[in-house]
Amino acid sequence: MFKEVIDECIRIVGQECVLTEKEDLLCYSYDATPDSELMLPDVVVAPNSRKEVVEIVKLANKNNIPIYTRGGGTNLSGGTIPVQKGIVLSTLNMNKILEIDRENLTATVEPGVVIQTLLDAVSEFGLLYPPDPGTVQTATLGGSVAECSGGLRGLKYGVTKDYVMGMEVVLADGNVLKLGGKTVKNVTGYDLVSLFIGSEGTLAVITEITLKLIPIPEYRQSMMAVFMDLDKAANTIREIIANKVIPATLEIMDNVTIRTVENYKKIGLPIDAEAILLIEVDGVKEAALKEGQIVQEICKHCGAEEIRIAANDVEREELWAARRAALPALVRIKPTTILEDATVPRSRIPEMIKKLREISLKYDVMIGTFGHAGDGNLHPTILTDENDSDEMDRVHQAIDEIFAEALKLGGTLSGEHGIGMAKAKYLEWEMGRPGIEAMRKIKEALDPRYILNPGKIFINK
Amino acid sequence: MKEMEFYQDMAQKCVRCGNCQYYCPTFTATRMEPYVARGRLELIKASMDSRRQEHSDTFLRRINQCLLCGNCSQNCPPGIETEKIIEAMRAECARTKGVSAALASVSNNIEKVGNITGDARENRLLWLKNVEGLATGVKINESAEYAYFAGCVPTLYPSAYSIPQAFLKILKASELSFTILGEEEDCCGYPLAIGGLPDKARMVARKNIDRLKSLGIKKVLTTCASCYHMYSAYYPELLGEELGLEVIHSTQLLAELLSAGKLKTKKVDRIVTYHDPCDLGRKSNLFAQPRSIMMNLEGLSLREMKHNGADARCCGGGGNLEMSDPVLSGKVAQERVKEAVNTGAGTIVTACQQCKRTLQTGARQLKARIKVIDICELVQEALDEG
Numbered sequence: 001m002f003k004e005v006i007d008e009c010i011r012i013v014g015q016e017c018v019l020t021e022k023e024d025l026l027c028y029s030y031d032a033t034p035d036s037e038l039m040l041p042d043v044v045v046a047p048n049s050r051k052e053v054v055e056i057v058k059l060a061n062k063n064n065i066p067i068y069t070r071g072g073g074t075n076l077s078g079g080t081i082p083v084q085k086g087i088v089l090s091t092l093n094m095n096k097i098l099e100i101d102r103e104n105l106t107a108t109v110e111p112g113v114v115i116q117t118l119l120d121a122v123s124e125f126g127l128l129y130p131p132d133p134g135t136v137q138t139a140t141l142g143g144s145v146a147e148c149s150g151g152l153r154g155l156k157y158g159v160t161k162d163y164v165m166g167m168e169v170v171l172a173d174g175n176v177l178k179l180g181g182k183t184v185k186n187v188t189g190y191d192l193v194s195l196f197i198g199s200e201g202t203l204a205v206i207t208e209i210t211l212k213l214i215p216i217p218e219y220r221q222s223m224m225a226v227f228m229d230l231d232k233a234a235n236t237i238r239e240i241i242a243n244k245v246i247p248a249t250l251e252i253m254d255n256v257t258i259r260t261v262e263n264y265k266k267i268g269l270p271i272d273a274e275a276i277l278l279i280e281v282d283g284v285k286e287a288a289l290k291e292g293q294i295v296q297e298i299c300k301h302c303g304a305e306e307i308r309i310a311a312n313d314v315e316r317e318e319l320w321a322a323r324r325a326a327l328p329a330l331v332r333i334k335p336t337t338i339l340e341d342a343t344v345p346r347s348r349i350p351e352m353i354k355k356l357r358e359i360s361l362k363y364d365v366m367i368g369t370f371g372h373a374g375d376g377n378l379h380p381t382i383l384t385d386e387n388d389s390d391e392m393d394r395v396h397q398a399i400d401e402i403f404a405e406a407l408k409l410g411g412t413l414s415g416e417h418g419i420g421m422a423k424a425k426y427l428e429w430e431m432g433r434p435g436i437e438a439m440r441k442i443k444e445a446l447d448p449r450y451i452l453n454p455g456k457i458f459i460n461k
Numbered sequence: 462m463k464e465m466e467f468y469q470d471m472a473q474k475c476v477r478c479g480n481c482q483y484y485c486p487t488f489t490a491t492r493m494e495p496y497v498a499r500g501r502l503e504l505i506k507a508s509m510d511s512r513r514q515e516h517s518d519t520f521l522r523r524i525n526q527c528l529l530c531g532n533c534s535q536n537c538p539p540g541i542e543t544e545k546i547i548e549a550m551r552a553e554c555a556r557t558k559g560v561s562a563a564l565a566s567v568s569n570n571i572e573k574v575g576n577i578t579g580d581a582r583e584n585r586l587l588w589l590k591n592v593e594g595l596a597t598g599v600k601i602n603e604s605a606e607y608a609y610f611a612g613c614v615p616t617l618y619p620s621a622y623s624i625p626q627a628f629l630k631i632l633k634a635s636e637l638s639f640t641i642l643g644e645e646e647d648c649c650g651y652p653l654a655i656g657g658l659p660d661k662a663r664m665v666a667r668k669n670i671d672r673l674k675s676l677g678i679k680k681v682l683t684t685c686a687s688c689y690h691m692y693s694a695y696y697p698e699l700l701g702e703e704l705g706l707e708v709i710h711s712t713q714l715l716a717e718l719l720s721a722g723k724l725k726t727k728k729v730d731r732i733v734t735y736h737d738p739c740d741l742g743r744k745s746n747l748f749a750q751p752r753s754i755m756m757n758l759e760g761l762s763l764r765e766m767k768h769n770g771a772d773a774r775c776c777g778g779g780g781n782l783e784m785s786d787p788v789l790s791g792k793v794a795q796e797r798v799k800e801a802v803n804t805g806a807g808t809i810v811t812a813c814q815q816c817k818r819t820l821q822t823g824a825r826q827l828k829a830r831i832k833v834i835d836i837c838e839l840v841q842e843a844l845d846e847g
Contacts (some may be wrong), residue, residue, distance in 0.1 A: 328538030
């Protein structure tokens, strides 16, 4: 990269906010995505304001240099890897919560605010921001909006896109758009806010977000239902919804996952169970208790071997700690852990789980499955070794089949993690050629020179 | 202390999840990836794989900017002990390119005069001579049941004198049989061991243990959390033998004396918070003793910080960071002081003079109105001398 460009970056954001040494650039060549290509950027800049972001974007555009916007770098689809080198734009210095509006129930934040920081701040006012991806303690809101994060509360409370009311973005040409706002309803112009949510940094750089908040539910009850038969677990999920109970959380863990977590944490999980469901109902106390009662009866009626109800906050914490331990436990088994999020309609979950088991046997790869059974977003997790090329061949074939199967069941390639680099090659399977062309037209209208996160979503220019 | 070779496989286990970002004090202070375990491990991996990362100046600088606090390790999904890997890499770099000028100077001082500053040995007694009557009846380098190993900072930095002075007053009031080591004390070797010079640390370890044994000492006391951790965790490994003596931190002794009613104390009217030193808490599992002391002081109100006990965030004084990068150390200290201020307490109590110094620096930089004292000073203040 020309020295003049780097000098200009230093002039814009200040010397302390620019990294140019190879050793530092190395630390931005990756993100949390396993089995992915790494690439050193030419420079890392950490702007402190929207004004500085605009100047950096204009500089990049003028010189045809790629920009890779990055928050915590915890995504799982290669979204922040600077594959074509250029500028990594770190949002982490823009980490202020600008406002919490208790009357309008909104929060306005800079993109580098970590989700947990927002949760802590709004909980002081008895408020909640529901989308809670597994990485709440490290992921930033900018990244979370760019990927449209899901989380455990998706079934009842929705996902990130249901909570973004407005945003300010910088386009590739340096123009700033202020979109949406605090009004509950807004149909002015095209719904550009929705366009940018989940656009994975390829259409704009997000510099401010206005989020919707809800009151913290007054009461919650958690329980675990143990099943020796997968179909019974599946029926239970179906029956709960059919009985018009929408739990806040409805998670599943398969036998491989149960055994792995038990081995790691030794908390007394039923290692012979074919599946466990972890369920939480919440709301006004009387309503929550009533729903909890219904759920218990359904579990019993559908043949649950055992139902454990958390009697207090401590037991509730232990129950959810088991679910949160799923991924940390699985990563200990083998050197490489590939977490997929092929999602199917809720009704097809039992078929998908059975198919995953067949795929695991067919390609002789280890797969542990857990996830958001209530909304169909499973996380088949492949445990393997990047350095074993024979096994990786089989793993890649297995992944191909997982996606093919999910689509066949009327599902989608990604419920939460995004396309990025990891799933770009499968995109046409789901969207078809016309779908990809339509997206490309939008991309080229907003970023004709492909400077924003190039190499993601679209396979080639 | 294992070599880098031993940790190669462990370093490869990093799946780059980034969870460490939440727990790392230097990441919190900088918001930059080269300052967190994931980034440091990537550098280390790159030095061992086809990327052929050299032990460049920048490489060494980044490796030296870790606090070695171990908070990341206890929350790492694949269980990587990053602080141990970094310590091993420091030793490797010491072999391939030497150490920083600051550490070389400290090492030189320790070799020549047995302390980190280069002071004449007799300066180690200035804190004792400084207070009228304090030295009366105090054994120096004699046989006794306990030996008080005061350490370099409390004896050679005047601003830290108040800690050994307070502890000595308590020891005299307790009527225990003790000696201090005075001029004959050598640095415990901590900055050498964690800085990549284990062989030099071994030399002072040998000297210190031999000296204690020659005096027939069975119990060594210290007010410094790092000296405690050095003696109890590093010495047996460095020397390849059981020490044959008990290592006791001041908080353990004081907790015992207070609950056995061996010290008369008066009411203390203070609202305090407690900062767990990494070397005493997370690394040595001594959380209950300081809290027991404070519970036994009537009138004292303890308010815990958001991150306390095993989750306590490093004050910025660990890992030789103050030596390598005082600016970064100050930023880390400021974050910890903010947590303390948020409790509403007027005083931070801690149990390590390094933590006390670093937190005082942070408080000063923040212009925060909060005092920092060592727990020995708190207890001495409460002693009923009537």
